[in-house]
Amino acid sequence: MAQTYKVEKGGALSWPRNCVVCGSSEVVAEKAYGSSVDNVALPYGVMLSISEYTLSFPYPLCPAHKRFWLATRIALYSLVLVIAFLLAFLFETLPDHTSVLWVVAAAVALVFYVLAVTLPPVRVYRIRDDYYMLRIRSDGYARDFERANPGKIRNRSV
Ligand SMILES: [Zn+2]
16 A cells, blocks of 8 residues: 655655664665656647656665665666667567567566656655655555654545
8 A cells, every 4th residue: 555645845844764665763865756747738739838847855765675676676677678679679670560579568668667667665746836746655654754744745545
């Protein structure tokens, strides 16, 4: 399970000093990073405006889980790159680019990419002018996080 929060921009959040994953009190800082695009207007095929938002802040993980998520992220992104490289390599030798092989390989690469983006213990997304969304995968940590930030966050989990 996971908890989702709507966070007003401006105030700093308090992160209880425990590993978000296992609760260990020996922690180092890990970085949550998110970016999103808003206001993409395409009337009559003309791009009018794009606003891009990025946001990053530290949150606590124990050294073991920091290493684990770094390795997981590298492995997933590497798999995406390997598949992209293989497809590029096969571009000339297998000219039928609509074959099942291409579709399956692209779908697998997409799954690895989505996992790399969504699996981390803390995730930032839907960043806007005045708020952003925050997802904490551990319910136990999320409870402590809610207690540490009264009035600053709104739980959006159903
Ligand atoms: Zn941990």
